[in-house]
Amino acid sequence: RGYRPSHNAAPLRETLAAALVILSRYRGRDDFADPFCGSGTIPIEAALIARNIAPGLNRRFAAMDWRTLRPEIWQAEREAAVAREYHGDYRILGSDIDPKAIAMAKANAERAGISDLIRFEVADAAGFARTTERGVIVTNPPYGERIGEKQEAEELYRRFGAAWRETENWQLYLLSSHTEFERCFGREADKKRKLYNGMIKCDLFMYFK
DSSP states (O other): OOSOSSOOSSOOOHHHHHHHHHHTTOOSSSEEEETTOTTTHHHHHHHHHHHTOOTTTTSOOGGGGOTTSOHHHHHHHHHHHHHTOOOOOOOEEEEESOHHHHHHHHHHHHHHTOGGGEEEEEOOGGGOOOOOSSEEEEEOOOOOOSTTTHHHHHHHHHHHHHHHHTSSSEEEEEEEOOTTHHHHHTSOOSEEEEEEETTEEEEEEEEOO
16 A cells, blocks of 8 residues: 555555455444554554545556556546545544554554544553444454464453453454464354455454344
8 A cells, every 4th residue: 555664573464454444344433443453554444444545545556657548647536536535533543562563553654644543552452441332343463373372362362352342332353363263252253254364364253243
């Protein structure tokens, strides 16, 4: 998308983040949260979708140098895309336990031009306790793919699951490759959808009932 030269060690591709937001049916009306936001990709894509900002609006494309496409065509399309944007009051939160990740997320949101739409903060996902009348959590927590990290991931799922069950009115869409996620989380998903994060086979665990 052109906004993320700065990212953490295991970034989620912008296109997959956008797909997760679309699958959650978030369109800007509800509260939105990502308690494992890392470098901010999911909240940024949520803000772009809420505002109906065209992907790549502010970047250059190789096709802009093609002689068959006149510069005024590109300019007209950019202006048309801007005219289709929405303007409203959006409540989008990105949080992470790592202060460095939050600093990167803020920088990425600034480059994307939507820093005023997202609130980023340092916070432990296991302490998530926000109130809402209607909210959507879309998140991509650590998978525990590396040796020695699986038990840490399982404990994190247990703690976050306990915190989420204490909240009200928050739907949850969580991406993980961990085969025992539901057991650790403490509840079976209402629905699952298979997706790939790069070469990693994952499930999108959906909790909406």
